[in-house]
Amino acid sequence: MEIPPGPKGTRDFYPDLMAFQEHLFASWRRTCRRYAFEAWEAPMFEHLDIYTQKSGAEIEKQLYTFEDKGGRMMALRPEMTPSLARMVAAKGTSLKRPVRWYSIARLFRYEKMQKGRLREFFQLNMDILGSSEVGADAELIAAVIDMMRDLGLTGNDFQVRISSRTLLEECFCAIGLPKECFAPIYALLDRKNKITDEEYTAELAEIVADGQLRQRIHDLFSVRGLDGIAALTGATPEQAVLARLFTLLEKYGMSDYVCFDINIVRGLAYYTGIVFEVFAVNKGMRAIAGGGRYDTLVELYGGPPTPAVGFAAGDVVLGDLLQERGLIPPSSPRCSVFITALDDKNFDEVAPVARLLRNAGISCAFPFKRITIGKQLKQADAAGAVITLITGGDESAQGLLKLKRMRDGNETTVPRDKLLENIASMLEER
RNA sequence: GUGACUGUAGUUCAAUCGGUUAGAGCACUGGAUUGUGGUUCCAGACGUUGGGGGUUCAAGUCCCCUCAGUCACCCCA
Numbered sequence: 407m408e409i410p411p412g413p414k415g416t417r418d419f420y421p422d423l424m425a426f427q428e429h430l431f432a433s434w435r436r437t438c439r440r441y442a443f444e445a446w447e448a449p450m451f452e453h454l455d456i457y458t459q460k461s462g463a464e465i466e467k468q469l470y471t472f473e474d475k476g477g478r479m480m481a482l483r484p485e486m487t488p489s490l491a492r493m494v495a496a497k498g499t500s501l502k503r504p505v506r507w508y509s510i511a512r513l514f515r516y517e518k519m520q521k522g523r524l525r526e527f528f529q530l531n532m533d534i535l536g537s538s539e540v541g542a543d544a545e546l547i548a549a550v551i552d553m554m555r556d557l558g559l560t561g562n563d564f565q566v567r568i569s570s571r572t573l574l575e576e577c578f579c580a581i582g583l584p585k586e587c588f589a590p591i592y593a594l595l596d597r598k599n600k601i602t603d604e605e606y607t608a609e610l611a612e613i614v615a616d617g618q619l620r621q622r623i624h625d626l627f628s629v630r631g632l633d634g635i636a637a638l639t640g641a642t643p644e645q646a647v648l649a650r651l652f653t654l655l656e657k658y659g660m661s662d663y664v665c666f667d668i669n670i671v672r673g674l675a676y677y678t679g680i681v682f683e684v685f686a687v688n689k690g691m692r693a694i695a696g697g698g699r700y701d702t703l704v705e706l707y708g709g710p711p712t713p714a715v716g717f718a719a720g721d722v723v724l725g726d727l728l729q730e731r732g733l734i735p736p737s738s739p740r741c742s743v744f745i746t747a748l749d750d751k752n753f754d755e756v757a758p759v760a761r762l763l764r765n766a767g768i769s770c771a772f773p774f775k776r777i778t779i780g781k782q783l784k785q786a787d788a789a790g791a792v793i794t795l796i797t798g799g800d801e802s803a804q805g806l807l808k809l810k811r812m813r814d815g816n817e818t819t820v821p822r823d824k825l826l827e828n829i830a831s832m833l834e835e836r
Numbered sequence: 837g838u839g840a841c842u843g844u845a846g847u848u849c850a851a852u853c854g855g856u857u858a859g860a861g862c863a864c865u866g867g868a869u870u871g872u873g874g875u876u877c878c879a880g881a882c883g884u885u886g887g888g889g890g891u892u893c894a895a896g897u898c899c900c901c902u903c904a905g906u907c908a909c910c911c912c913a
Binding site: 411414457467468484485486487488513515517518520521523676718746748749778779780781782783784785786787788791794796798799800810812815817 | 870874910
């Protein structure tokens with residue numbers, strides 16, 4: 407009999423992987439609560455329209471779509487932002503602003519998979535809606551950094567690169583680039599790190615014929631800091647916004663993690679202002695998380711004008727990075743107490759003891775059949791028990807039970823009516 | 837959608853130029869051990885070499901097809 411394979415691009419969460427997943431999600435939730443975000447959830451599938459409406463019909467290739475029994479076209483959700491915009495739009499102006507929401511969502515994309523990309527994965531989303539203040543952008547950038555730090559990562563492991571769509575447009579206008587060149591240049595910029603300098607130069611020449619203009623574009627993207635931009639184009643409003651953002655991030659104590667990088671554009675159309683990406687250092691600079699401002703999206707779904715900013719971080723690339731840096735914590739013991747019986751006639755006494763412990767909220771397990779004490783201890787070890795409780799033998803006649811601390815094999819004999827408090831104190835001393 | 841590489845036990849990997857009955861570590865099961873686990877020692881089970889076809893006296897090894905996986909490209913909300 408052949409073992410049927412799981413669907414392509416999916417993972418089976420055996421306990422080890424599941425333990426890591428729970429660790430990751432717990433960390434994500436901790437961070438979100440520290441930043442006073444509320445959890446929200448949406449359906450796992452939506453009407454196909456809400457995705458095609460936003461990104462065009464060709465996106466359908468990357469969606470898991472199906473027709474339901476009422477003939478409606480549906481899609482498994484590939485991202486959360488459309489659902490979020492839909493839900494916020496549906497509440498009109500009745501939601502208290504700013505809305506600070508987070509979700510940990512299972513998502514689906516029908517794609518050819520490769521490293522760090524699967525067809526089923528999870529994402530943390532944090533969004534602030536209803537504030538156009540740059541403080542909201544700063545809050546989210548601080549949050550994504552704290553999320554990374556909570557997992558044990560440091561400034562040596564990752565870096566947040568920040569730019570602005572608005573700033574880029576200002577620069578393009580200042581150097582006299584025609585508007586029809588904006589979109590192709592965004593696309594080219596997004597790939598710049600992946601292609602050779604020669605390819606980049608050649609493709610740029612196709613977009614911009616004028617050599618002088620190309621030189622000015624080259625100068626623009628060679629600029630290191632915000633000051634350099636100002637020197638090239640003169641002062642602009644968005645420069646002030648970004649300067650304010652970096653001042654705020656300094657107040658958050660996040661200066662070491664962030665830098666200005668005009669090359670960050672974030673592929674798709676709906677971003678309207680500040681954009682940022684979190685990169686792993688030394689790993690081909692792979693993007694772990696990304697986000698930015700999308701001030702027009704809620705309106706697009708029929709809601710009131712609602713400025714918004716958010717980011718998403720995927721579990722797959724982040725998991726790879728944590729593994730690479732040795733930051734996967736060992737899983738905690740599955741059971742605190744393993745209950746054994748020294749002799750056959752005591753075997754039926756373990757279940758009542760288990761009931762006693764379980765009623766007291768202590769996790770415990772015991773063997774299902776009568777086996778030697780040696781085997782039982784072996785099982786206790788395999789179960790990762792902190793304590794093995796041994797019933798039966800001479801002690802049993804005197805109303806005593808034996809507790810064995812598995813770490814060092816130390817044994818203590820305790821009266822039956824003092825059992826719970828002894829176990830509790832042994833579990834605490836760890 | 838395009839291309840490259842890899843498929844051998846549950847798993848990680850061996851197997852000379854194409855040559856005897858495809859081996860080992862880990863894991864698993866049992867035993868040494870009928871009042872004590874982790875260590876050690878012994879034994880056992882584990883395979884249609886991804887599948888199909890071809891060349892050959894002889895194929896895990898060479899050729900063709902196919903499937904699967906990995907990586908890169910394309911794309912990326």
